[in-house]
Amino acid sequence: MTPEQVEAYASHVRILEITQKLSTDDVVPADRFRRSPSPPPEYDNAGRRINTRHSRYRDRLLGERHSLIQHATRIIPSYRLPVGYTYRSPAMLKEKVFIPVKDFPEVNFIGQILGPRGSSLKDMATKSGATILLRGKGSVKEGRGTRGGRGGRDRDNLENEPLHCLVIADTRDKIDKARILIQGTIEMAATTPEHANDRKRQQLRALAVANGTFRDDEGLRGVVDETYMSNVTCRVCGGHGHIARDFDRTAKY
Missing domain, CATH: 3.30.1370.10 (K Homology domain, type 1)
Known part of the structure; x- marks a missing residue:
């Protein structure tokens, strides 16, 4: 079997398994050590508790089966939905x-x-x-x-x-x-x-x-102003910062 066929077969078997559990109302795991801690009780407008252990496991199986069926319809040609299948989203x-x-x-x-x-x-x-x-x-x-x-x-x-x-x-x-x-x-x-x-x-x-008013000045932190002395010397006047051709001969010193 190809990997795709193995995946399709595994999805189909799991869907049948969940459908069987739902039809017989066998939704709560038998091993009590695998059970997760119960959350705080929640009630509907009529005062009925809506998050019992049974309802939480049933909603979990319904959600898993729905996801598997959606996946199976994409990878299995001519896939037929389980008898009586209807998806009801879990209560919010x-x-x-x-x-x-x-x-x-x-x-x-x-x-x-x-x-x-x-x-x-x-x-x-x-x-x-x-x-x-x-x-x-x-x-x-x-x-x-x-x-x-x-x-x-x-x-x-x-x-x-x-x-x-x-x-x-x-x-x-x-x-x-x-x-x-x-x-x-x-x-x-x-x-x-x-x-x-x-x-x-x-x-x-x-x-x-x-x-639009953001100005990134974080990169300027720690920058110190420094003054650099030019190494260029004029051979006419001996001054720094300019060359001989820029020397102003008319200037009075």
């Missing part, structure tokens, strides 16, 4: 990471998290694969959402909660990555003196570049 997970503005009122956490034009927040979202939103008191600038209508109601809801980052993702792993990045930013902003905060320095540099 949400977590709030609160920002200690009361403990550190002098720290500009919002600026550190957002960065120039939101670039730092976008970078954390890209690295983690999660959606990160700034919510709570102080997250909306004055003048926005203060008028009537839905915007005003949304502002009221935001102001009723402490300042926090709302993290939304389809897997617990993405949530955890985003939380670690956010907490790292918060810790650096709260514990690092402003003059030693490399993150803030880089943000200010990026902002200057974006605004």
